[in-house]
Amino acid sequence: MLRGRDIISVNDLSRRDFEKIFEAADEILKAPERWSAVLKGRIMATAFFEPSTRTRLSFHTAMLRLGGEVIDLGETEKSSIAKGENLSDTIRMLDSYSDVIVIRHRLEGAAKLAAEIAEKPVINAGDGSRNHPTQAMIDLYAIRRFHERIDGLTIGVLGDLKYGRATNSFIAALTKFRIERLYLISPPQLRVRDDTRELLVEAGVEFREVERLEGVMGELDVLYASRIQRERFPDPSEYEMVRGSYVITGESLRSAKDSLAILHPLPRVDEISFEVDSTSYAKYFEQAALGVPVRMALLKLILMG
Amino acid sequence: MAEKPLLVAKIRNGTIIDHIPAGRALSILRLMRITGKEGFTVALVMNVESGKLGRKDIIKVEGLALRPEDTDKIALLAPMATINVVKDYEVVEKRKAVPPKIVEGFLRCKNPSCVTNQRNEPVKPRFRTVSYEPLKLVCEYCGLALTFDDIARQLESRT
Numbered sequence: 001m002l003r004g005r006d007i008i009s010v011n012d013l014s015r016r017d018f019e020k021i022f023e024a025a026d027e028i029l030k031a032p033e034r035w036s037a038v039l040k041g042r043i044m045a046t047a048f049f050e051p052s053t054r055t056r057l058s059f060h061t062a063m064l065r066l067g068g069e070v071i072d073l074g075e076t077e078k079s080s081i082a083k084g085e086n087l088s089d090t091i092r093m094l095d096s097y098s099d100v101i102v103i104r105h106r107l108e109g110a111a112k113l114a115a116e117i118a119e120k121p122v123i124n125a126g127d128g129s130r131n132h133p134t135q136a137m138i139d140l141y142a143i144r145r146f147h148e149r150i151d152g153l154t155i156g157v158l159g160d161l162k163y164g165r166a167t168n169s170f171i172a173a174l175t176k177f178r179i180e181r182l183y184l185i186s187p188p189q190l191r192v193r194d195d196t197r198e199l200l201v202e203a204g205v206e207f208r209e210v211e212r213l214e215g216v217m218g219e220l221d222v223l224y225a226s227r228i229q230r231e232r233f234p235d236p237s238e239y240e241m242v243r244g245s246y247v248i249t250g251e252s253l254r255s256a257k258d259s260l261a262i263l264h265p266l267p268r269v270d271e272i273s274f275e276v277d278s279t280s281y282a283k284y285f286e287q288a289a290l291g292v293p294v295r296m297a298l299l300k301l302i303l304m305g
Numbered sequence: 306m307a308e309k310p311l312l313v314a315k316i317r318n319g320t321i322i323d324h325i326p327a328g329r330a331l332s333i334l335r336l337m338r339i340t341g342k343e344g345f346t347v348a349l350v351m352n353v354e355s356g357k358l359g360r361k362d363i364i365k366v367e368g369l370a371l372r373p374e375d376t377d378k379i380a381l382l383a384p385m386a387t388i389n390v391v392k393d394y395e396v397v398e399k400r401k402a403v404p405p406k407i408v409e410g411f412l413r414c415k416n417p418s419c420v421t422n423q424r425n426e427p428v429k430p431r432f433r434t435v436s437y438e439p440l441k442l443v444c445e446y447c448g449l450a451l452t453f454d455d456i457a458r459q460l461e462s463r464t
Contacts, residue, residue, distance in 0.1 A: 009448075084425075086423075086425045086426050086427075087420070087423075087426055088426055088427055088428070105420075106418070107418055107419065107420045107423065108416060108418050108419050108420065108446065108447035108448070108449075109419050109420035109421065109444070109445075109446025109447040109448075110420045112420070112445070112446050113420045113426065113428050113446060116428075128418055128419075128447060129418075130447070130448055195448065195450060
């Protein structure tokens with residue numbers, strides 16, 4: 001089902017695709033040693049045209065843990081990109097060297113273009129402000145692990161819902177499941193885009209857009225936090241004004257359910273205060289650690305079925 | 306009741322494009338690359354009354370058979386238009402100008418960060434029609450939507 005497929009956007013994936021990946025990740029976590037040579041002799045190429053720490057390293061780790069090999073384009077300032085080579089030619093080269101290509105790029109649609117050029121499967125590790133499908137897989141898998149289900153949960157997404165590719169992919173991925181209710185919590189400037197709203201309506205997801213976290217905190221099973229970037233605000237004072245309302249502190253968690261799981265795609269700057277890290281709600285580091293088994297599951301399913 | 310007199314004479318062989326939204330006929334002629342120098346006999350009627358549209362434009366071109374790509378472009382600018390093929394003064398074929406499912410090449414994505422707007426990448430913009438009324442196309446690369454106004458603005462500014 002996933003064998004040989006490109007992974008460009010969450011919208012190309014079905015609920016069954018997600019479940020297949022989750023089931024494989026479960027198996028990997030149960031008996032990792034059984035997976036240590038399944039991709040022996042296979043090569044994954046990574047081409048990150050934008051900075052990345054977690055995503056790049058977790059893809060590398062995933063491939064190495066499956067017994068495969070990794071080649072990396074390196075920093076674009078030091079590669080042929082610096083000489084003016086375009087994306088298409090770079091992808092053609094990687095296609096001839098590797099069995100699967102992982103790409104991150106600033107431009108929207110870059111991964112789709114790469115997939116059209118390459119014969120080998122292409123995995124989008126983030127392009128533009130919409131798509132980060134493997135992050136969404138990890139996010140949903142984390143929810144499934146912490147709550148043993150995704151259906152029926154009340155979920156809040158906090159922060160930059162307009163430009164954040166992790167939040168956009170997460171919201172799109174939730175439409176594949178039957179959640180109880182979705183709260184979209186953001187300043188008015190960073191509300192979800194119309195097409196996301198249309199997607200939610202089409203999928204029949206019950207959702208509400210709110211500006212403040214306090215009013216809804218007590219209802220949430222999952223709170224997905226994200227970074228509000230200063231550069232999204234033309235006026236710095238406006239940024240300073242809204243920022244405080246979107247910081248999760250011990251105080252803001254007073255009405256939270258015991259079972260609340262706080263997730264964050266990381267890196268965080270100051271949107272979750274450090275005092276939260278030691279509470280039972282803080283699941284973001286465990287969530288990040290799940291990046292490796294989920295990407296292992298994906299690589300295995302794409303390369304071997 | 307006596308029939309209203311025709312504003313322009315019937316054509317013998319050629320194409321009639323009817324139900325063009327009022328004021329768009331000149332843009333459509335330009336899209337079809339008809340400048341007047343090709344020698345076709347062309348009749349243009351603008352802002353006549355129409356049951357469907359309130360007011361409409363009509364184009365009649367003697368001796369012209371439309372190419373499929375012209376029909377596609379007309380459909381994007383005048384999605385309600387009817388194209389009549391005339392032979393020996395009779396309408397032998399009548400079809401609606403339906404926007405194609407996939408529009409490739411001649412529209413541009415309005416997202417400056419879209420990969421199709423990079424000059425050094427060999428990629429043609431490609432859009433999928435997701436709604437016919439109102440007309441809405443979505444970029445196959447970045448997912449951004451073009452509305453009918455966006456499309457009309459692009460096609461009209463180019464012609």
